[in-house]
Amino acid sequence: MDNKVLKVENLSIAFGGLKAVDNLSFDIDEGEIFGLIGPNGAGKTTVFNCITQFYKPDEGDIYFRTNTGEVENLVGKKTHEIIGKGLVRTFQNIELIRELTVVENIMVGAHVEFKASLFNQFFRLKKTRQEESRIRKRAEEILDHMGLLSIKDMLVAGQPYGVLKKIELARALMLDPKLIILDEPAAGLNDSETLSLVNIIKEIKMERNCSILLIEHDMKFVNGLCDRICAINFGKLLAIGTPEEIQGNEQVQIAYLGKEDD
Ligand SMILES: Nc1ncnc2c1ncn2[C@@H]1O[C@H](COP(=O)(O)OP(=O)(O)O)[C@@H](O)[C@H]1O
Ligand SMILES: [Mg+2]
Missing domain, CATH: 3.40.50.300 (P-loop containing nucleotide triphosphate hydrolases)
Known part of the structure; x- marks a missing residue:
């Protein structure tokens, strides 16, 4: 090996x-x-x-x-x-939280993802401000790399399919x-x-x-x-x-x- x-x-x-x-x-x-x-x-x-x-x-x-x-x-x-x-993965069918913004979806990736509780995890994260700002900075760096920084505060809902794919990949990179x-x-x-x-x-x-x-x-x-x-x-x-x-x-x-x- x-x-x-x-x-x-x-x-x-x-x-x-x-x-x-x-x-x-x-x-x-x-x-x-x-x-x-x-x-x-x-x-x-x-x-x-x-x-x-x-x-x-x-x-x-x-x-x-x-x-x-x-x-x-x-x-x-x-x-x-x-x-x-x-070891992280993205799915054949995209799994993102439509009600959160692009950057918020990436921030969720900093936590070991666990489908059912993604949404809850995000709100738990909000409570610890310092941790939040550190994670937000990293999320923005990754979005910048992918050319998605300009849409970071937009909702995921309504984004074109190609963008959703990139967001999902960006989230995986957070780990x-x-x-x-x-x-x-x-x-x-x-x-x-x-x-x-x-x-x-x-x-x-x-x-x-x-x-x-x-x-x-x-x-x-x-x-x-x-x-x-x-x-x-x-x-x-x-x-x-x-x-x-x-x-x-x-x-x-x-x-x-x-x-x-x-
Ligand atoms: N959970 C499952 N139950 C029964 N059959 C399954 C299940 N998952 C996959 N299969 C079958 O296993 C085979 C391989 O499927 P899959 O791995 O999805 O193929 P691919 O991803 O290459 O298109 C297919 O015949 C599919 O119907
Ligand atoms: Mg398949």
Whole structure:
């Protein structure tokens, strides 16, 4: 695990008779942008849910180098416990608090997120003024980096989809993660929004000591961005390699054949 941040070993999980993930292994280097791709239904989100222990895998181990440098097996841990150790994620469907402003949503990210109580946490935070101003300053720095400072005091409700995606990513950065997992971040974005997201992800890689696991079915999006890619179908490994290797891989091409528009 020398220069690895995550090591997934022989991961399997079945729903009823369906093997959604089948003996899958891959690992991610420190500072790497790693893609997990596959057609719709391939098992990508299930892998994501196993890593964050939202699902309990039937078999396998998931080793993670935490933000204190120790290596821990995530299997059996609680989701919020894992997030506190430096592994954060954004969802395929955006989860933000529409009634709060942009900067307030980012500030919530400073606390180990726990969906149901996000709103309450924000108001608890307001009570400790000093802490609040320190967190607000960091939130504004991150927003500035993402080109969102000018809308910091606007409500989240009504913001365009591409902006919501950026806000969600900004919130994840508040925890100073070792690894960020993004589940289909480009889904629903138009071309210019996608380009802007690609640039932000590149900047995150350059400026932070952080790895990114990019889960995506769109090959075009991952090719220009990832150092290495793992392609799966029917929960099974097809290939791991550079974007060029994956693009040229026959098994991957067959898996994607006729599924480009899914
Ligand atoms: N909670 C669940 N219960 C039953 N089947 C599930 C569940 N989650 C995912 N699946 C099934 O597992 C397979 C992989 O799904 P998913 O991981 O969402 O694929 P992807 O994210 O690659 O599109 C699909 O056949 C899906 O229907
Ligand atoms: Mg999915």
